[in-house]
Structure formats: structure tokens, C-alpha cells
Amino acid sequence: MILPGLASLPFGIGFGVAAAQKGLSAFETTLMSFTVMAGTSQMVALDIWARPLPLVALFVSVFVANLRYFVMGAALQPHLPHLPWWQQPLVWYVTVDQNWAINIAEYRRGHGDLGRFLGGGFIMACIWSGSTLLGHLAAGGVLSDPTAARRLGLDFVGVAVFVVVATILFRGKRDLAPWAVAIVVALAAKWSIGGNWYIVIGGLAGGLFGALRDYRKTGEKTPS
């Protein structure tokens, strides 16, 4: 999980710099990163960060910016059906893009491990929080320049995780059409709506198409 965690380094440094410019202290920046652990929504929240603090707007914008995790959590639940109630918030907390992608692949292959899922998420939380602290401390300095990480290709790690895990999950011909639908709908959503809604919309469209097609093949009635 260290390399996927390092993927967040340039973004984390950038967020730390932006948080410092908004007047947040180093402690507040680190605390926010560790407790929220969702970079895009933190960046959105900084956009509306003003005095007096708009708490309702902050809640709604962070919730909406994280809606893709709603789908990810739903896909994860069937693999952890008997999880004790007190462990569930820990699983929700570590459900972040790369950690989810790696572990959903493991669960599907029958090799899922809760300890690895939670541990990987904790490592990612530490790297993410540490990188935002670094950005805050170095605001305006050399670390706020993301070109070094870009030269090393580290800005690609996040996307690379999605490609690698998709390749592992690929089951051949039966996945082609649902994935094609997901790709077309995601691109259309990005073009028409913007933001990161394309992940939720594309994922739901591909899932819906696959389920409808499977129902037709088995001759069962689709739910009305």
C-alpha cells in the first residue's frame, strides 16, 4: 500500500499549501486529512471555507463529493456480511479509491483479508495526512512544486492502480459490453456535468447494463 499511498503525495502537498493559504493551522490541516481522508472533497470544502463557516454547505459538499464511495461500500458489503457492528466504521473509514480497488479484487478471488484492508487503509491515511502536513509546512517553498513528482511519473500512480486492478478483475467477453457502456457513460457524464460524478454514473450504468443483460440471458423477469 506504500506506492499507492505515495500517489497522493503531490495532491497532499498541494492541499497542504492551499489549506495554509486559507488560514488553517498545521494541526487543523493534518487533523482534517486524517479524519476526512478524501482529498477531492477536502479541496471542495476549502473552496467554500469562509467566516462564518457554512456547516450545512460543508456537510452537503463533502457528502456529494464522496458519493462514489457509496457505490464502493455497497459492492464491498456482500464480501463482509457478518462483520461486527463495531468494526464497520473502520471498514468505511478505509474505503478509499486505491485501497478499495486492491481489496475488492482480493475478495473476489477469495483471498480477501480484513487485516490487510484495514492496515493498508491506515498506511494510506498516514501518508495522506503526512503529505498535507508537509505541504502546509513548506507552503510556498520547493515542496509545493509538483513538477518533480510529475517527472518521476508519480502523478500517474492513482490511475495506474485502477488500470491494474481492472486488468486483474477482467473476466473476458462477459465484461466487455458492461465496461464499454461504463466508459461511454462516464465520458458523457464528465462532458455534460463535470466534477467527479462520472465515476458514480459510469459505474452504475455499467452495473445496470450487466445486470439487465444477465437477466435477459437467464430468461428471468426484470424487476419493475
Add this chain to the structure above:
Amino acid sequence: MSASPENLVAIFVMALAAMAAKGGGFIAMRWLGRHRFVAAMLDHAPGAVLVSAAVVPLTQAGGAYWAGAIAAAVLTRTAGGFTPGLFGAVGAVALARWAGLQ
């Protein structure tokens, strides 16, 4: 180590919102998961989410990302797994940029 009470409340509200989004799908599945159609949908959803998440950055970035994506897919298939795919992808992007691709 300084923190204003108002900022701490806002951070708590944000953390609550993130947990609500993350836990909402997990909790909803306790009831929805009994429906076979939902189960069939979730059988396809993870792959669909992943390709949706990958395709937009790939179309928005330059050739270096495409080189990285191809290296990731080929190495994951041929070298058998996550680590060679990931390291190969990052190396391919660095090499592509060194060669002048964006």
C-alpha cells in the same frame, strides 16, 4: 499546535459527511443485497467503477498516460500481478516524459 473551536467543529462535520457517504452504501446493502437484481448489478459494478475512474484522466492527459496504461495492462497480464503492473506503469510514464511525451 493551534486549533480554533469553530474550525474543529467544521472538521468534525466534514468527517461525519465522509463517513455517511462511505457507510451509507455498506448499510443499504444489508437490505438491498437480498434482491437478486441488485446482487447481479454489484457483480458488474466494481469493474465498471474502475474503468470509469480510469478513462477520464486517460482521455484528458497526453500520450505518457496512455503509455503507462498499456504498460500496466500488459505487465499485469504477463508478469502476473499488481506490483509489476504498478511499477511498470509508473516507469513507463517517467520514460515517456523523458522522451518528450506529455
